[in-house]
Amino acid sequence: MLRVEGVEKSYPGAEGPVPVLRGVDLALARGETLAxxxxxxxxxxxxxxxxxxxxxxxxxxxxxGDENVGTLSDRGRARLRRETVGVIFQQFNLIPSLDVASNIAFQARLAGRHDPERTRELAEGLGLSPHLAKYPEQLSGGQQQRVAIARALAARPALVLADEPTGNLDETTAETVLAAMLTLVRESGAALLMVTHSDRLASAMERRLHLEKGVIA
Known part of the structure; x- marks a missing residue:
């Protein structure tokens, strides 16, 4: 599902480019979870x-799949995120003017895959059913993160990318949210790549890789 081959990335610095990635390789199969x-x-x-x-x-x-992300146009990368990749950020990035049900459905609507039954299933699986008519400001941090997870999964992506998805939550809430997310991801057959600093959360994944100074250690 995902192949990363010899990837390098630098950013400008005061004294020249600062290398961040120095030749990273990894692979992730469909249905596999990797921390x-x-x-x-x-x-x-x-x-x-x-x-x-x-x-x-x-x-x-x-x-x-067969698409080289780096050679796609901006429009092509946007299409990829709509149709193939679901992204879950540490910052929830919910739309304040939309209620929970509409936030969950937002990505799926963009992809032309909105399914009210899928929204209902995700809400039920993540404990959001009583909150569908509420707005983000009325939710706790844990509830907002569950909405962000549901939104990423609503379009049935083949690959889910999660960047510290529980980083703003206390440990108990983080484990509960992660367990619900993993259940739904596995049921969908999607691959999951999750960035985390937590050894406990990483241990819940099928595989684990460690990045050190821009290379896989």
Whole structure:
């Protein structure tokens, strides 16, 4: 489902380019879950953003199915995120003017895959059924993160990218939210790549890789 081959990425610095990724390779099969761990600044989020087409690599290839993400146009990368990739950010990025049901359905509508039954199933699986008519500001942090997860899964993506998806939650809530997310991801058959700093959360995944100074250690 996902192949990352020799990916490099640098950012401008006061004294020249600052390397963040120095030749990263990884592969993820359909239906597989993988945790990517590493210290702050190791390049975890950069790799996730490159995979989701939010940035482009300086070198190497990122293949999702048969598509090379780095060679797609802006429109092509946007299409990929609508139709194939679901992204869950640490910051929930919910739309304040939409209620929970509409936030969940938002991505699926963009992809032309809105299914009210799917929205209902996701809400039930994530404990959101009593809150569908509420607005984000009326929810707790844990509830908002569940809405963000449901939104990413509503369009039935083949690949889910999660960037510290429980980083704003206390440990108990984080484990509950992760368990619900993993259940729904596995039921859908999607592949999941999750960036996390938590050893406990990483241990819930089928595989684990560690990124250190821009390379897989």
């Amino acid at each position: 990517l761990t590493g210290e702050s600044g190791s390049g975890k989020s950069t790799l996730l953003h490159l995979t989701g087409g939010l940035e482009t690599p300086d070198a190497g290839r990122i293949l999702i």
